[in-house]
Structures are given as C-alpha cells and as structure tokens.
Amino acid sequence: MATFPTTRWSLIxxxxxxxxxxxxxxxxxxxxxxxxxxxxxxRSLLARDADxxxxxxxxxxxSDGWWSRADPQVGCFRHFLLVLLRRFLAQQRDAGxxxxxxxxxxxxxxxLVEGTDAQTPERQFDLEFALCLVRIALTELRxxxxxxxxSDVFDALQPWLLEAPAHGELAVxxxxxxxxxxxxxxxxxxxxTRFQKAVRAALAQLSVDAAHxxxxxxxxxxxxxxxxxx
Amino acid sequence: MIAADESVHVSTISQAEICIARLGLxxxxxxxxxxxxxxxLDDPDDRRFGDYELLDRIGRGGMGVVFRAHQLSLxxxxxxxxxxxxxxxxxxxxxxxxxxxxxxxRLHHPNIVSVFEVGSVDGMHFFSMPLLRGQxxxxxxxxxxxxxxxxxxxxLKLGAAVEYAHSLGLLHLDLxxxxxxxxxxxxxxxxxxxxxxxxxxxxxxxxxEMSGTPDYMSPEQRTPGARLDARxxxxxxGAILHELLGAVPPRAAADAQAALHERxxxxxxxxxxxxxxxxxxxxxxxQADPQLRYTSxxxxxxxxxxxxxxxxxxxxxxxxxxxxxxxxxxxxxxxxATAVALASMLIGLASTSxxxxxAERARAQADREQGIASAQSERMRQLAGLMAAxxxxxxxxxxxxxxxxxHAVAWLKQNFSGDAAAQRALLTSFREALTAASKTDVVATxxxxxxxxxxxxxxxxxxxxxxxxxxxDSLIAAALIGIPRSIESTSSAVHAxxxxxxxxxxxxxxxxxxxxALACHVQPQPCAHPxxxxxxxxxxxxxxxxxxxxxxxxxxxxxxxxxxxxHAAQATHFDDYLSARxxxxxTALRDEPAPASILLPMQAVIDEGEVAxxxxxxxxxxxxxxxxxxxxxxxxxDSSAMREFAFLRSACSAFAEKGxxxxxxxxxxxxxxxxxxxxxxxxxxxxxxxxEYRLQYVWLSQFASKAPGTAELLQQDLVAFGEWEAxxxxxxxxxxxxxxxxGWVPANPVMLMLSEERPAVPLxx
Numbered sequence: 002m003a004t005f006p007t008t009r010w011s012l013i014x015x016x017x018x019x020x021x022x023x024x025x026x027x028x029x030x031x032x033x034x035x036x037x038x039x040x041x042x043x044r045s046l047l048a049r050d051a052d053x054x055x056x057x058x059x060x061x062x063x064s065d066g067w068w069s070r071a072d073p074q075v076g077c078f079r080h081f082l083l084v085l086l087r088r089f090l091a092q093q094r095d096a097g098x099x100x101x102x103x104x105x106x107x108x109x110x111x112x113l114v115e116g117t118d119a120q121t122p123e124r125q126f127d128l129e130f131a132l133c134l135v136r137i138a139l140t141e142l143r144x145x146x147x148x149x150x151x152s153d154v155f156d157a158l159q160p161w162l163l164e165a166p167a168h169g170e171l172a173v174x175x176x177x178x179x180x181x182x183x184x185x186x187x188x189x190x191x192x193x194t195r196f197q198k199a200v201r202a203a204l205a206q207l208s209v210d211a212a213h214x215x216x217x218x219x220x221x222x223x224x225x226x227x228x229x230x231x
Numbered sequence: 232m233i234a235a236d237e238s239v240h241v242s243t244i245s246q247a248e249i250c251i252a253r254l255g256l257x258x259x260x261x262x263x264x265x266x267x268x269x270x271x272l273d274d275p276d277d278r279r280f281g282d283y284e285l286l287d288r289i290g291r292g293g294m295g296v297v298f299r300a301h302q303l304s305l306x307x308x309x310x311x312x313x314x315x316x317x318x319x320x321x322x323x324x325x326x327x328x329x330x331x332x333x334x335x336x337r338l339h340h341p342n343i344v345s346v347f348e349v350g351s352v353d354g355m356h357f358f359s360m361p362l363l364r365g366q367x368x369x370x371x372x373x374x375x376x377x378x379x380x381x382x383x384x385x386x387l388k389l390g391a392a393v394e395y396a397h398s399l400g401l402l403h404l405d406l407x408x409x410x411x412x413x414x415x416x417x418x419x420x421x422x423x424x425x426x427x428x429x430x431x432x433x434x435x436x437x438x439x440e441m442s443g444t445p446d447y448m449s450p451e452q453r454t455p456g457a458r459l460d461a462r463x464x465x466x467x468x469g470a471i472l473h474e475l476l477g478a479v480p481p482r483a484a485a486d487a488q489a490a491l492h493e494r495x496x497x498x499x500x501x502x503x504x505x506x507x508x509x510x511x512x513x514x515x516x517x518q519a520d521p522q523l524r525y526t527s528x529x530x531x532x533x534x535x536x537x538x539x540x541x542x543x544x545x546x547x548x549x550x551x552x553x554x555x556x557x558x559x560x561x562x563x564x565x566x567x568a569t570a571v572a573l574a575s576m577l578i579g580l581a582s583t584s585x586x587x588x589x590a591e592r593a594r595a596q597a598d599r600e601q602g603i604a605s606a607q608s609e610r611m612r613q614l615a616g617l618m619a620a621x622x623x624x625x626x627x628x629x630x631x632x633x634x635x636x637x638h639a640v641a642w643l644k645q646n647f648s649g650d651a652a653a654q655r656a657l658l659t660s661f662r663e664a665l666t667a668a669s670k671t672d673v674v675a676t677x678x679x680x681x682x683x684x685x686x687x688x689x690x691x692x693x694x695x696x697x698x699x700x701x702x703x704d705s706l707i708a709a710a711l712i713g714i715p716r717s718i719e720s721t722s723s724a725v726h727a728x729x730x731x732x733x734x735x736x737x738x739x740x741x742x743x744x745x746x747x748a749l750a751c752h753v754q755p756q757p758c759a760h761p762x763x764x765x766x767x768x769x770x771x772x773x774x775x776x777x778x779x780x781x782x783x784x785x786x787x788x789x790x791x792x793x794x795x796x797x798h799a800a801q802a803t804h805f806d807d808y809l810s811a812r813x814x815x816x817x818t819a820l821r822d823e824p825a826p827a828s829i830l831l832p833m834q835a836v837i838d839e840g841e842v843a844x845x846x847x848x849x850x851x852x853x854x855x856x857x858x859x860x861x862x863x864x865x866x867x868x869d870s871s872a873m874r875e876f877a878f879l880r881s882a883c884s885a886f887a888e889k890g891x892x893x894x895x896x897x898x899x900x901x902x903x904x905x906x907x908x909x910x911x912x913x914x915x916x917x918x919x920x921x922x923e924y925r926l927q928y929v930w931l932s933q934f935a936s937k938a939p940g941t942a943e944l945l946q947q948d949l950v951a952f953g954e955w956e957a958x959x960x961x962x963x964x965x966x967x968x969x970x971x972x973x974g975w976v977p978a979n980p981v982m983l984m985l986s987e988e989r990p991a992v993p994l995x996x
Contacts, residue, residue, distance in 0.1 A: 092986075132244065135252040163250055193254070200255035222256045225249060 009206040010078040013068050020066070027068045030078060030207075031059055033137060040129035041086050044122040047093055058089055076213030079130055079221075083123065090122070127224030134221070138199040145195075154178060158189050162196060165189060266296045266313055266355070281352040283311055283359070291315075295423075299362060302347075309347060310363070312423075314356045325356055332358050334401055335424035342392035344412060344422040363420065365413035372408055372474065379509065382475035383539050385419055390468060390532035392421050397461050397528060401427045402436060404459065406467035407447040408474060428459075435460035446470065446480035450519045462521040465531055469516020469524075473498065476505055481517050494519070508544045515546045633676055640680040651831035658835030678836045682829070682849040689829045689846055691723065697819055698729050703743060706733050708819035710746045711812060711854040715755055726750075734763055741771040742808055748780040753855040757784025768798070775802035775889055776900070779857045789872035792865045793879050799862075800885035805893040807900055813851050814950040820847040848942050859903045862886070866907045884911055891921060898954050902928060909985060922983070929982050930971035931958040 012018065012026050031038065038058060042051035061067070067085055075081045139159070146155035157174055166174065171182035178185070201218065208214040259265075267288065271277045278285050283300040289310065290297050300311040314328060332349040336358075339345065347359040368385075371377070377385070389411065393403060403424060410423045428436045435458045438451060449466035451457040473481045477498045495517045498505045512534050518524045525531040534544045658681070665673050690712050697709035706729050713726035730747045737743035744767040751758035761782040768777050778799035781787070825833070825842050833842045865872040866883035873879050890896050890904030905921035912918045935945075941961065948957035959969040977983065 128244065128249075131252045131256060132248055135248075135255045138255060163247070163254060196255055197257065197259060218256060222253075222258075225253050225256060 008208060011209050013078075014071055014075075014209065023068065024063060024066065028059075028063045031062060031082070034078075034082065034130060034133050035059065037126050037129035037133055038082070038086065041083075041122040041126040042090070044125040045090050047090065054089075054093060058086070061089075076209045077217050078207035079127075079217055083126060086122070086126065124224060124227065127221060128227075131221040131225050134203050135200060138196065138203040141203065142196055142199040145199075154188060155192070158185070158192050161189055162193060266298075266315070267291055280311075280355075281350065283309070285311070300359070302359065308362050309359045310361065311357050311359050325351075328356060330429065332424075332427075334399075334429050335427050338396055338399065338401070338424055340392050340395045342388050342418065342420055343396065343424060344420045346424060360422065363412045363414055363422075365415060365417070367409050368411035368413070368419065368471075369408035371413065372478075376478065377475050379476065379506065380539070382472065383509070383535055385475070386468060386472050387532055387535055387539070388419055389421060389471070390528050390535065393464050393468065394528040394532065396424065396427065397464070400430045402430060402459065402461065403427050403464050403467070404452065405444060405447075406464055406471065407444050408471060409444075411471075430460070433458075446482060449521065451521055460521070461527050462524045465516050465525050465528055466518075466521075468528065468531060469513050472509075472513045473517065476509065476513065477501055506538070508538045508546075511546045512538060512544060636673065636676045636680040637684075640677065640684045651828050655831040655835045658832055662836050674836055678833070678845065679849065681832050681836065682846060683853075685832055686829050686846060686849065688826055690850065692826060693820065693823065693850070694723065694729070695725055696823075698725050701732075703737055703740065704815050705819055706737075707743060707746050707812070708816050710750055711816060712850050714750050714753060714855055730760070730763065734760075734766060738766065738770070741767075741774065741777075742811060744770065745774075745777060745780070745808060746812075748777070748782070749855065749857065751782045752780040752857060754783055758782040761785060772798065772801075773803045775799040775805040775886055776807055776857060776896075778802065779859060779862065781861075787861055789865065789870075789875055792861055793872050793876040793882070796862060796865060796886055797878060797882045800882040800889075802889070804895065805889040805900070806895040807856065807897040809895075809897050809954055810950050810952075812854060813946055816851045816854060817847060817946065817950065820850055823847075844943060848946060851946060856897060856899055859900070863903060863907060866911065868910055880911065883907055884917075887911075888917075891924060894953055894955065898928060898958065901955070906985060925983055926975075927970055928958075929977045930967075930975065931962050931969075933977075934958075934962040934965040934967055 007015075009026060009030055013023055013030070015023075035055065039051055039055045042048065042054045042058075045051070047054060062085065068081075070085075071081050075084075143152060143155050143159075146152050157178055165186070168182060171185050174180075175182045175185050180188075201214070204218055204221075205211070205214045208217060270285070272285060272287075280300070282304050283302055285298045285300050286308075287299045288296065289299050295312045296315055298311045298313070300309055301307075302309050314325075329349060329351075332346060336346040336349060344360050344363065347361070349358045351357065366374075389406075393406065396403060401424065403421065404427065405423055406421070410421060412420050412422050414420060430436055438453075438455050438457045438459050445453075447467045447470040449459075449463045451459060452463055470481050473479075473495070481495045495514055498510045498513060499507065512531070515534075516524055516531060525534070530545070534546060537544050658677070662674055662677070665677075694709045694713040697705040697712070709726065709729045710733055713723060713729065730750055733743045733747045744763065747760075747763040748767045751760050751763050764780055764782050764785075767780065771777055776799075778795050781795065785791075823843060823846075824830075825846055829846070830839075830842055833845065837845060862883075864870060865879065866887070867873065868880075873883075884907070887904035887907040890900045891908060893901070896904070901924060905924050908921045909918050935958070941964070944964070945957055945961050948960050951957075952960070962969055
C-alpha cells in the first residue's frame with residue numbers, strides 16, 4: 002500500500018512509454034497549468050511579450066520534448082517547470098542582449114532593473130499554480146459527485162465552501178434539495194474534507210512520491226499565505 | 232528597451248480565489264487531532280471504522296491513540312490502537328509498521344499481548360488487540376511501590392517474553408512500564424509489539440528517527456544510523472528494574488545531554504537496603520556502551536534467576552567502570568530538519584517563515600528531548616554551521632551562491648529589522664562557520680549583499696551630506712549614489728534637487744550634464760526630466776555615449792532609434808567617464824564613518840577598518856552604466872529597423888568600432904560594441920578583432936576578485952589607468968599574463984559565443 006501509484010508526472014519521467022504518449026501527457030499538463038506560465042512571464046522583464054512567450058514556451062516544450070531533460074531526481078512537475086521557465090526566460094533575455102558577463106559590469110545593470118523578491122516571477126507563478134491546482138481539484142471533485150448522481154448537491158454547496166450559510170439559508174437550500182438543514186451541514190463539512198483531499202490528489206499527480214508532494218504542498222501554501230497583494 | 236516600467240502587469244486574482252485555495256491547501260488535522268478532538272462518537276458515521284465501531288477513547292501517547300471498539304464481524308470487544316505522530320506520515324515508516332506489526336501478530340506468549348489484526352482504513356493505520364482491563368505497570372508503580380522480590384519475579388517474566396520475541400527475530404525497542412499491562416489474573420503482558428522491528432541478517436537493525444521513550448531508551452537508540460540489537464531491549468529492561476527498585480527511571484534525574492553517556496550511579500547510594508547483586512545487575516543493563524551490557528536477555532534473566540536463588544551472579548567485581556564519551560551533541564533529527572529547512576530557504580524555493588518556524592519547532596523539541604539547557608549562542612552556532620554547510624560555494628555555483636546570499640541577508644533584514652547587534656551576532660557565527668567550512672568565497676558575496684540591502688541608510692546619509700556641501704564634485708557624487716537601486720524605490724526629493732542643480736548650475740560641464748541624464752536614463756521609473764538628455768546632446772553631441780542616454784520611459788520607435796544611432800555614429804569620441812567618476816566618488820566618500828545600522832553587521836564579516844573602504848567601493852561599483860539594449864537590438868542584421876533604414880548598417884558599425892577601440896570606454900561598452908560588430912561582419916577581420924577582445928576579457932575576468940585588497944587596488948588602477956589597463960594589471964598581480972596564451976580556451980567556452988550561437992540551455996534541477 003505504501004508504494005506511490007503512477008502519476009501524471011512519473012508517467013512523463015518513465016522510460017517505458019512511447020514518445021507520443023509522453024508528449025501527449027506533457028502537453029496536457031502544461032496546458033492545464035498555462036495560467037501559471039503566463040503569470041511567470043507577466044512578472045518578468047519581458048512582460049510585454051508574455052502572451053507570445055507563453056505560446057512559444059508551450060509549443061517548443063512540446064515539439065522539442067523538453068520533458069526528456071528532466072533529471073530523475075526532479076521529484077515534482079512544478080519545480081521542473083520552473084527550471085524550464087527560468088532557462089527559457091534567460092535565453093530570451095540573452096537574445097535581448099542584456100547580460101554578457103558573468104562578472105561585474107553587467108551585474109550592475111541587472112541589479113538596477115530586476116526588482117525585488119516581492120515581485121519575482123517565481124512568486125506569481127506559485128500563486129497561479131496553486132489556483133490552477135485548486136480549479137483542477139474542484140473539477141475532479143464535481144465529476145465524483147456527478148458519478149454518484151449528486152452533482153446538484155455539489156453545485157448547491159460549493160459556494161459555501163468558505164463560510165457556512167446561516168440556518169435560514171440552509172433551510173432554503175434544504176427545501177430545494179429535499180434534505181434537512183442538519184444533513185446539509187454535515188454534507189458541507191464532508192465536501193470541505195473531500196475538497197482538501199482532492200487538492201492533495203491533484204498535487205500527488207505532479208510528484209514522484211508522497212514526500213515531494215508534501216514539500217510541494219508546503220511551498221504552495223507559503224505562496225498563498227503571501228497572497229496576491231505583493 | 233527592456234525596462235522595468237513595462238514589466239509590471241498586475242494579474243487579476245480575486246481574494247476569494249485565494250481564500251478557497253488556502254482552504255484547499257490548508258493543513259489537515261493530524262490523525263491524532265482527528266481521532267482525539269474531532270471525531271464525533273455520537274455520530275454513527277464517525278463512529279464506524281471499517282469492521283469496527285469505536286466506543287470510547289481509552290488513552291493516547293506519543294505514537295498512538297487507543298479506543299475501545301466493537302469488532303463487528305467477530306462480535307467482540309477489542310482495543311484498537313491507531314498510529315499517530317511522525318510515524319503516521321512517512322510512507323517508509325508506514326510500510327515498516329505493517330511489516331513489523333504482521334510479524335508481531337505471529338507472537339504467541341502468555342506474557343505478550345497478542346496482535347489480532349493490522350490494517351488501515353481511510354489512511355489511518357491501526358492494529359487491534361485484546362482489551363485488557365487491568366492497570367499498566369506504570370499505574371501500579373505510581374500507586375504502590377513493589378517489593379524487591381516481586382520486582383525480580385516480574386522482570387523474570389518480562390525477560391522471558393522479550394527473549395521469546397528475540398528468538399523470533401523481533402526487537403521491541405519501546406519497553407517501559409506503560410507498555411506492561413496486567414490482565415484480570417494480575418499477570419503482566421507486554422504490549423505494543425506493533426512497533427517492534429524485525430532484525431536483519433546481521434541480527435540487528437539500524438536506528439531510525441527517535442521514536443521511543445527517552446527515559447527507557449538506550450543511548451544508541453538516540454543515534455540514527457547506529458546499530459541496534461537485543462542489548463537495546465536489555466537496557467530498557469534494566470531501566471524498568473531501576474524504576475521498580477529506586478522509584479525513578481535511571482536518567483530521569485540526570486537528564487542533561489552530557490549525562491547521557493555517564494555512568495548511572497549505584498541505586499545503593501539512595502537506598503542501602505537494595506541488594507548489591509541486584510544493583511550490579513541493574514547497572515550492567517544500563518551501561519551506555521552496549522558492549523558492556525549483557526549480550527542477551529537470556530544472560531540477564533540468568534543472572535536475575537541466580538540472584539533469586541541465592542547464587543553468585545556474573546557481574547560483581549566486573550571492571551565495568553570505563554567511561555565512554557561519545558559526541559552525540561549534534562542531535563541528528565534536529566540537524567536534518569534544520570538543514571532541510573535552511574537549504575530550502577537559502578535557495579529560495581519556499582517561503583522562509585514556515586520553514587523557520589518548523590526548524591525552530593524541531594529544535595525546541597529536540598532541546599526538550601535531550602534536556603539541553605539550550606544556550607542561545609550554542610543554537611546560533613549550530614544553525615550557522617548548518618547554514619554554512621548548505622551554502623553553495625565555488626565558481627560553478629556562482630548564481631546560486633549570489634541568490635542564496637541575497638535570501639540570507641533579506642531574511643536577516645526582515646527578521647532582525649533595526650537590531651544591528653543581533654544581525655552582527657548571527658552574521659559572525661555564519662562567517663566563522665563558512666570559514667571553518669573553507670567557503671571563504673561566500674564571505675565576499677555575503678558582504679556585498681549586506682552592503683546592498685542594509686546599506687540604504689548609509690547611502691541616503693551620503694546623498695544628503697554631499698548635497699549640503701553643494702560643490703560640483705559633491706553634487707555629481709550625490710547624483711550617482713542616490714540613483715534608486717530597486718524597482719520599487721523612487722528617487723528621493725534630495726536626489727531630484729541634486730540633479731536639477733547639476734543641470735542648472737553646471738550646464739557648461741559635460742560630465743555634470745552626463746550624470747544628470749544618466750540618472751534619468753537608468754532609474755527604474757519613467758523619468759520626469761527628458762530635458763536633461765535634450766540639453767546634453769544639444770550642448771555636447773560629440774560624445775557617442777551621450778546619445779545613448781535616452782530618458783527612461785521615452786517612446787522608442789525604429790525611426791527614433793535609427794536617428795539616435797546615426798547621431799551617435801557621427802560623434803567624434805566615445806567616453807564613459809569611468810575613471811573620472813570612480814576617482815570623484817572615492818574622494819567624495821573618503822573618511823566617511825558608517826552608521827551603526829550597517830557598521831555592526833559588516834563588522835561580522837570584515838575588520839572594522841575595512842568597513843568604510845568597503846562601503847565606498849560598493850558605492851563606486853554600483854554606480855550605474857548606460858543601457859545599450861535598444862542599440863544592440865536595432866543593430867542586428869535582421870532587425871526591422873535595419874531593413875527599413877539603409878543608413879543604419881554603416882551607422883551601427885561606426886558607433887561600435889568607436890566603442891570597441893576607445894580606451895575611454897568601459898569594458899561593458901567595448902564588449903557590447905564587439906557584439907554588434909560580430910553580427911554585422913561575420914567572417915571579416917573586424918569580427919576576428921572583436922572576438923580577440925572578448926577572449927582577452929574572459930581571460931582577465933578570471934582574475935577578478937571581490938577580496939578587499941584586490942578590489943581596492945583595482946579601483947585605484949582604474950582611476951589612474953582606465954578600466955582595461957586596470958584589469959590587465961590585476962591579472963599581472965595574480966601572476967598571469969595580460970593576454971591569454973595561444974590556444975587558450977575558457978572553462979566554459981560558451982562565454983565566447985554570441986547568445987544566438989549558444990547551445991540550448993542545459994537543464995538540470
């Protein structure tokens with residue numbers, strides 16, 4: 002039971018799959034997390050071209066098979082994607098002729114325009130990545146409810162994920178769903194738990210093992226804690 | 232132009248989305264909290280747990296929560312123990328738990344609590360066992376002291392049970408009074424074999440994370456990686472005997488870390504009625520060095536039986552007085568948690584706050600467990616050592632090192648804001664640890680970060696002071712120092728006034744006007760004074776560099792760029808004023824004392840006398856240079872401007888030839904000019920000349936150093952001889968030639984290539 006199942010990420014790292022299969026899996030992954038990629042470029046020095054860069058990044062990563070560069074030690078998709086993005090951006094900036102040197106004078110220039118941590122592309126990337134993850138988890142969770150023939154319950158309760166409705170509102174909901182308010186309160190509690198589990202399941206899909214997924218979770222949580230106000 | 236003002240697109244993320252995401256990623260209740268606090272035993276849904284119905288909570292400890300439960304399929308009451316704590320989260324630990332618990336389920340002994348079932352439901356791992364309604368030995372001792380003879384009988388039974396388990400290859404490793412239960416016939420049974428370990432082919436196991444109960448745990452169990460065998464259980468049995476005879480576990484009173492390896496004092500010092508033989512047997516079990524203990528539980532019970540029967544025991548007069556000191560000061564669990572947290576923090580992968588809190592918690596916990604009266608300085612030293620160990624060093628890791636230093640100082644700035652003394656204390660420990668780890672190159676990097684991030688006050692003071700002096704040189708120096716360093720800082724009012732005065736009062740002075748236009752050109756925010764540039768090029772159009780300094784935020788169409796390059800190409804010379812500005816800055820900042828806010832942190836890294844020169848060097852080094860990005864882009868052979876304007880090609884090459892060969896140009900200008908020429912004149916002698924410059928520069932850059940002495944000399948040379956010559960002299964001082972030997976290739980040949988010639992970026996994590 003303790004072996005970690007095959008995930009979207011481990012499938013990409015596996016060497017026993019056909020390249021077409023892996024390319025498709027990769028394409029699907031990067032498209033799912035496209036908003037995070039876009040956010041990264043939007044916070045970069047090349048923000049003006051963010052949309053084009055995102056498109057080019059997606060296309061080239063798929064056509065050139067960038068996933069094959071993933072070291073087996075790269076335990077999670079998010080880290081790998083970030084490494085790719087940084088390199089890609091550096092390449093683009095090189096093409097913009099800014100940094101020639103490893104030392105001294107060019108660094109002076111760079112220091113003047115690079116801004117501070119609060120605005121790093123990485124932070125924005127993490128934030129958007131977390132949001133993508135949550136959207137994916139919610140979609141999957143709704144599918145689960147749908148399979149049980151209870152998508153109406155999901156749709157009715159989802160808006161109350163953050164804050165429990167007052168009893169009166171529960172009564173209205175209950176009348177609509179033909180359920181007692183107390184039952185709905187219990188179901189809402191369960192929805193929250195299932196939602197959190199779904200987020201973890203979606204994240205687990207991006208890692209090779211539980212430890213990496215846990216570390217990923219912690220980092221994303223930290224990014225969210227800092228919020229979008231920076 | 233790649234400019235900061237274009238880069239800030241604020242995405243539209245709603246607060247509600249963030250809140251939902253926070254909920255989704257929030258930490259789940261620990262299994263323990265879930266079982267103990269959240270489970271509603273009145274709710275039939277909550278009560279149902281697989282084949283069991285939970286009835287009452289019976290107890291909880293460090294590793295488990297126990298319920299009275301009804302097993303539905305067999306219609307019997309059982310005790311159900313759930314695994315919680317650190318063990319419950321690790322896949323490897325869970326796997327081990329199942330393997331060992333199944334092995335334990337095979338034990339059948341009258342003095343061992345059987346394990347009925349091992350399993351997991353919904354990610355909660357448990358085992359079931361008979362429900363015993365008697366007291367535990369711990370409760371029994373607390374209520375009634377046990378006579379010596381009863382204690383011996385009890386230990387003989389427990390010993391026999393442990394010996395039986397050992398014969399099947401299982402070590403208990405958590406023997407203690409709380410794990411001994413009495414059944415309704417007052418027979419002792421050892422419980423919690425569910426956490427036992429199966430020995431490997433060598434008859435032992437490797438110690439893992441600390442998971443036992445410190446009072447009864449052998450010293451080797453606290454040392455991950457150490458080998459554990461039957462003698463660890465011998466120790467625990469001895470500890471139980473000690474408590475039965477002396478009312479306290481052996482190390483409860485002497486719990487300082489240093490005492491861990493000290494000999495346990497004789498029980499007879501407290502109570503002379505305790506038999507000498509029994510005392511000797513007990514102490515034999517409790518030897519810190521396992522080699523000095525009984526080699527097996529059988530030997531122990533044999534001696535106990537001899538004592539009971541009035542025979543002489545094996546251990547009297549044995550020379551067992553050697554003291555074994557072993558350095559386990561470094562708590563391994565602590566080291567791991569802290570190192571991981573630090574490493575993550577330093578490479579900037581994660582938020583610092585959480586990691587530090589966790590590291591702090593781990594350390595606090597470790598301190599408690601080890602009983603260290605944790606001296607603040609010791610902790611700091613330890614932390615610094617770990618930080619130093621985790622810190623990237625060496626040429627290959629330059630980027631990571633720079634970024635790590637940046638994060639480390641940013642962390643320090645944030646967490647010890649305004650407390651220069653604390654910053655200094657931490658940095659001192661860190662510097663010492665770095666030196667001890669032979670990572671002296673990191674010290675220089677760290678220093679520049681300190682100056683950069685903590686030196687803001689110093690720089691502002693200097694701008695104000697120099698502005699007050701008001702002479703031409705002071706104003707120029709103030710203008711150069713006061714240029715905002717980061718994207719969110721704006722120019723101060725004092726600085727803005729300084730620029731205005733330079734333009735108003737020194738309109739005939741090209742250098743003064745150049746500095747005002749430069750400030751306007753490089754500042755992160757759009758410039759409100761495009762007139763500085765206009766005045767500079769109107770009055771002094773003959774220096775190509777002047778044309779480059781277009782104000783930040785100015786519109787740049789292909790046409791304006793092409794026109795600008797055409798003018799620059801017509802200039803008679805190419806002068807970056809580098810020697811002049813370095814000389815001027817060094818004079819203006821000479822003998823200026825540093826404020827405490829920067830003095831103290833810097834003293835941690837360098838000598839006091841070196842602080843002011845170092846600050847001065849930083850101010851000089853950080854003064855900005857023009858940005859050539861637009862020109863390089865427009866001068867590409869395939870640029871749209873090049874296609875549109877026929878004159879541009881010759882204008883670009885005239886501009887770049889001047890820049891590459893001018894002894895008044897900075898190295899940066901010369902290299903950038905070289906790039907333009909290499910693109911325009913592939914396969915020509917001009918390209919070869921540009922490559923030659925580049926090769927020499929890469930050669931010379933090897934001898935660049937941020938070490939104080941070298942850096943100081945470099946600046947002096949720069950003022951006296953110009954930058955190129957200064958770098959050559961620096962190479963000579965390092966014992967190297969000014970030019971690379973024939974056939975020399977740099978370690979990273981990519982550095983010689985144009986960006987478009989470089990291979991795809993190698994990827995590694």
